[in-house]
Each structure stands twice: as structure tokens, then as C-alpha cells.
Amino acid sequence: MSKKTLFDKVWDAHVVSSIKNGPQILYIDKHLIHEVTSPQAFNELEDRGIPIFRPDQIVATADHNTPTINQDQPIEDALSRNQLAQLSENCKKNNITLYELGHQYNGIVHVMAPELGVTQPGYTMVCGDSHTSTHGAFGSIAFGIGTSQVAQVFASQCLLLTKPKSLRVTVNGKLKKGVLPKDVILYIISKLGTNSGTGYFCEYAGNVFEEMSMEGRMTVCNMSIEMGARGGMIAPDETTFNYVKGRKFAPKGEDFAKKVAYWKTLPTDDGAQFDKEYHFEAEDIEPMVTYGTNPGMGIKISEKIPKDENPSFKKSLAYMNFEAGESLINKPINYVFIGSCTNSRIEDFRVAADFIKGKKKANNVTAWLVPGSKQVEAQIIEEGLKTVFDEAGFELRQPGCSACLAMNDDKIPQGEYCVSTSNRNFEGRQGQGSRTILASPLVAAATAVEGKIIDITKHLN
Amino acid sequence: MEKFTTLKSTAIPLNIENVDTDQIIPARFLKATDKKGFGDNVFRDWRYHKDGSENSEFILNNSKYSGSILVAGDNFGCGSSREHAAWAIVGYGFRVVVSSFFADIFKGNALNNGLLPVQVSESFLINLLNRIESNPNTELEINLQNQRISIVGLDISENFEIDAYKKTCMINGYDDIDYLINNKEQIEAFEAHKIY
16 A cells, blocks of 8 residues: 555545546535635625535634624724624524634634634644644644635535645754744744745654644644645644543544544554655754744844845835844834734743743833633633733733734734734734734743843843 | 636736735725725735825836736735635736746635636746836736737747636636535535545
8 A cells, every 4th residue: 555644644535526637526524714704705605595515514703803802892893893793693594603702612713623622633624714724733634715715615515626745844853942833833934935835735743743732733833824835734643632632522432532543543654755855953943033024034033134135025124124134132122912823822821921920021012912712811810820911011811813913903003013923924914014023922921021132042041 | 707718918017026915905904794895905005105195106006007917926925815815906907917926825716716827937927027117018918728828919928837627617707616516416425434
């Protein structure tokens, strides 16, 4: 029998049929939806008189366009209020489970679905959101789709797709102190660039990922799309099984044991071939920051901004008001955001609280801590982290996508820098004219305390 | 979906790499629940200053350039999966985007909205951008059947790739939903015999 990759095994198990010289019909196990990319798909089906094929395989949440304060009160902005009302109405009409604003399971789609055990190894999962790659941390094929495809999955629980090529990124060795999963993925993207993964599905392998928590693996897989890859995957193992076990929608009892037996067959066979392979050493990675307007423009925190004559590169530095050859250390920063589907899980807030404990937020800094879900929020309070944040002068807000894409009121003002644990530093991403510096929750917490970027490596040693 | 066979038009050169979908349509415009009106806000923050005045330096505001073809730098459409980006480009009046590289999700979204992504070689793209920038009246012709893009009146052309199935869909105005729904029996049979 031919050697197969993790990706091959999951993909091949979901092919309904193949069109000659064309795409394949791929079956989708779980479809996640939210308020922003679903309304037009519901309309499309309604206009064409097509029913939703498998409503029980859809899970909905409200996250992108939700306020992060006063969630118990009506939303002020009429357009946002209408969009959420539409989601509620569409879900009700079509018997789709919705965890709406304020529900104990509400949260960012890529945080709440794994928490509830909706995400499981070996599944195919889609959502009208490019960071759906997050769920690949469980060894599932998970990827973002457009609204036309949301409508296709509504209508048939399937998509027409051409099988992507395979890519493997291996990182072995021992990570240095203060180097977090976010730094690992920012480092990889800085080395490979923003389009190296386009047309590929990426598997992350090596002891660095094997030793990572599920939260860390989700951070890594989340940013696969930032190097162009439609999805990222990590082989399921005991860490994965232990995380899934006991969650609301996880298989129970004997069923769980049967599933685990199947999940254990999924890891890539020894000797399986990838279309492209990259190898990195853990020891080469340091805490990272970005200096430009795409996630590939990252450097080690101790490095200087490189020189490049490319006009797009120069345009990017001009937008950021940075110069080639400059260091970011000691740059005054007035905004810090810890949140987003990349870094808003309990572990991220533990890291931040651990650093912040006993210190005070710098006076010049506005810091927003936005948990990924109601469950994370509850856990922050339960573990006493909220007290640490309160005492240090930080504001813990309510769950949602928040300042990651600034669709709600959480916007960074024009010209201001924000050290952010989110995933995109595009022009204006966090508000018109805002300037984003991507970093780990540790670097973000340190920036908030110091009021400027510091060399965290020196601080830890 | 609108059919696409051939198109002859002047083009607008957007000589910027890594144009992400946040630039094509910023998130604050994603609150609509229909597909209308996104064209008004395409490239909003490049087209207009924060006070709402027009940015005369941005190419879409330069009256020398017009047409229903957008010629853009490498890695066009990266970032967010928002299909609103394709709706915005179509809404503005473009039928074709030419680049040396397209992000996956954007490419799929474009094809699902009758917007043809034409991927050309880097050298061809540079040639195109130079010629359009120096002569805004340069006309391009795109022939989907022959999978060929050419500069009208000059012996300069290149073939482009497109998935055979997607090509048929574009030429006939079909979309994937029709195809999938016609295969429901097969899908139900698959569900009954899943191996996982």
C-alpha cells in the first residue's frame, strides 16, 4: 500500500466522487458559521428555494461584529444589530444551533468550537473565515471558504475542490525561554513569506509541535493562511485525545475509544512524500515582532529592520513610519491588544498574567484584554487572573474578534502603533490608519507594562 | 452568474504587491446582509482620505485610466476569506483581474462571481504594467475559450491556466450549487457508508 500523509488520509476518506479532469466532491463534516459571511448565503438559498441539507452539522456563533462591553444591552450600531438579528433569525428558521451573544458558549468561532468538542481529529471542517485553519491543530482538514461556498455547503454538505498539494514544516530542538508558539509561527512565516503556502496544505511536524499544548498548536495552525496555505495540520496524539475527551460534543464511552483507535491511524506514514518540505531548528527562534504590513515582515525582537529596494516594501515601511536598519526596541507604544482567534485562549492569558503580576500597566498604554469565549472569560475569573489584571490597571473586556479586525468599536486610532497578539498587520486592519505590530502574548504584556517595546529575552535571563 | 467568453477593454494598472482583501474592502463595510453597494467602497482607504476627500494619487482616481480589467501586482487577494472583496471588485465594474499570483480563497471567490482571475508570468505582468502606465489607451483582449490574454494591435500575448470545470462554468454561467444538488443521491450514499 502506498504511504500516505495525514492530509491524504483525511482528504481521501471524504471524497464523494471525482469529476473527470476536474475537481472532486468533498464531504464536509462540520460547518461553522458567523454573522458576517453567512447572510448572503442564506439569502441565496432562499431565493432559489433550496433547503439547508444538514442543519445539524452546522454550528453558529456571533463574534466578528459584536461589542466587547455591555453585551447584555442592545447593540448601538444599527447595521451591526441588524446583522446579528439576521443570524438569529436564519438559524431559528433553519434549525441551526446558535450560541448567540451572551450565551455561556458564545465566543470566537475558532475558540468556542474546539472548546465544545465540535472540532475533532479526522474531520473536514469549513467556515466563512480564513482562520478556520486553526482547527487543523486536531488533525482535521479545516479551511476558510467564501460565501458562495457557504451556500454550497448549506445546499449539499459538500464542496467542489481540487486537492491541494502537500507541504511539511518540521521544527525540532528545544525552544528558548520566552519563545511561544506565536513566535514559532511568526518565525516560519518570516522565513517562507506570505505566499509560499498558496496551493498547499501544511503539516507541522517535529518535537516542537509534539510537545506543544492544544492551545499552542491552534495558534500555529491559525496562522497557516498568513503564508498562503489554505490549512495547517498537526498529527493527533495523546495531547489531542485528552483535550477532546469529555467535551460537550465529544464522543462518549465506547464510542470515544473507537474514535481514538481510528484517530491513531491518521498520522503521516513513515516515508510518505510531500510536495515541499522545510526544516527549522528550534534554537534559532527568538521572540518575534513584525515591522511591516504583512505577517511575513517579521524579525527577531533583537534584530533590525532589513533593507529592501522593492517599492511595495518601501510603501509598507512608509505606512508604518519605520526606517530600514532601525530597531523596534524602545519604540513607545500606546496600544496593546491581547485577543483574537490566534491568542485568546486561557494559556495566553496565563502567560500575560504571569508577567504582569505585581507590576503596573504603563500610563501611556491603553490595553485591551479580550477573551476568545465566554468559557475563557469564566476561567480567567476562576483562576484569579482577572484580579491580577485589575490590580495592574488592565481592562478585561467581553469575548469577540474585537480589535483584530476592528469591525466593532474597538479601533486603534490613526497613526498609533498597537502591539497585538492577532494575526494580521495589514494597513488599517485595526482601524483606519492604525499601525499593527504582531507579537506573542508575552511580548504584548511586557509592552503594556513598559509602555514601549523591550528586549524580552534580556528581561527573562 | 454572468457568462464570460471574451473581453476587450483598456485596463487600470495597480502596481502594488500583496494587495490583501482588507485593502479591497475594509472590515467596517462588512455589515451588510446583501451583496449590493460594495463597489462604492472598493479600495476605500486608498481611494479616499480619512476626511472623505479623494486621494488624487491613487490610480482609480486618475481619469487617464479606465476599463473593466484590473492589472495588479503579485499575490493579489491575500488575507481574509471575505467574498465581499470579489463583490466589491465586480461592483466597481471589473470583469477581469490580471496578476502574476492570486491567493487561493480570493481566486475561488472571483470565479464564483463571474470575475475572471488571469494569472500571467512575472515578466508578462511587468510588460503589461509598463505599457498601460505609459499608454493608458492600451487595450487588452481576454479570450477564455482559448485561454489567451493579448495586447490588442501588438504581437504580445500569453496563455493562462484555468481549471477545465471552472472554465465551463464561467462560459455557461453555471455555478457549483447546481452541480452539487444534482449529485445529492451520491452524497447521501456516501453519508450512509462513511468509513470514519
